[in-house]
Amino acid sequence: MITVWGRRNSVNVQKVLWALEELDVPYTRENVGGSFGSNQDADYLAMNPMGLVPVIRDGDVTMFESNAIVRYLAARFRAGVLRPAEHRSLAMAEQWMEWAQVNFAPAVSTLFVNRVRSLPEHRDVAAAAAAEKKAAEVLVVADAWIARHDWFAGQDFSFGDIVMGASLWRYTGVDCIRPPMPHLMEWFEAVQQREAFRRAVMAVPRAKDLADWKRIEKETA
Numbered sequence: 001m002i003t004v005w006g007r008r009n010s011v012n013v014q015k016v017l018w019a020l021e022e023l024d025v026p027y028t029r030e031n032v033g034g035s036f037g038s039n040q041d042a043d044y045l046a047m048n049p050m051g052l053v054p055v056i057r058d059g060d061v062t063m064f065e066s067n068a069i070v071r072y073l074a075a076r077f078r079a080g081v082l083r084p085a086e087h088r089s090l091a092m093a094e095q096w097m098e099w100a101q102v103n104f105a106p107a108v109s110t111l112f113v114n115r116v117r118s119l120p121e122h123r124d125v126a127a128a129a130a131a132e133k134k135a136a137e138v139l140v141v142a143d144a145w146i147a148r149h150d151w152f153a154g155q156d157f158s159f160g161d162i163v164m165g166a167s168l169w170r171y172t173g174v175d176c177i178r179p180p181m182p183h184l185m186e187w188f189e190a191v192q193q194r195e196a197f198r199r200a201v202m203a204v205p206r207a208k209d210l211a212d213w214k215r216i217e218k219e220t221a
């Protein structure tokens with residue numbers, strides 16, 4: 001049985017839970033981080049010296065870094081389900097996971113922190129505006145790719161869809177100007193039909209402000 005340490009409202013934890021659900025691998029989860037704390041305890045720091053979530057334990061493997069965990073799980077369980085067997089599809093899964101993590105996820109995080117998860121007086125308005133612009137620019141790139149493919153790796157769903165899907169769920173819950181992205185929205189509709197996405201990501205409602213965020217964190221523990 002795999003153990004996941006991390007609160008359910010963390011996008012990085014959600015990526016790992018989504019992968020586990022897609023792979024139908026049994027797991028247990030411990031609430032760590034945010035209002036639950038424990039992530040600076042010595043025994044937690046022994047697993048992840050960064051003091052961040054998620055961490056997983058799979059037998060004699062204990063690891064952190066959400067994307068590395070997703071790729072590890074994809075390689076370890078149910079070959080071909082999340083990790084494409086065909087080398088060109090695998091290359092595209094790797095490429096788009098990396099691309100989404102480097103280009104889109106940081107913009108979403110800045111937007112989210114400064115428009116939702118902070119008190120209005122603590123918000124960096126300029127940083128949020130820059131992130132809004134950056135997100136809009138890069139989404140046009142993703143939209144152009146997905147206009148020509150069913151999924152980011154090609155014909156089948158893969159780990160290449162996971163960072164984009166989890167980040168887009170958060171992004172579409174933030175009050176901001178979004179670019180036209182009809183193909184990406186079509187892909188996102190298909191993502192939202194996946195049971196695994198519903199259980200791991202959509203099951204945590206999107207917050208409108210800090211108080212809402214704290215309430216949801218407790219309620220979805």
Ligand SMILES: N[C@@H](CCC(=O)N[C@@H](CS)C(=O)NCC(=O)O)C(=O)O
Pocket residue numbers: 010011012013032033034039051052053054064065066067
């Ligand atoms: N690169 C790391 C980043 C992990 C990270 O930043 N986790 C955040 C939550 S999304 C965290 O642990 N924050 C402290 C907390 O939850 O208390 C990963 O992808 O796993």
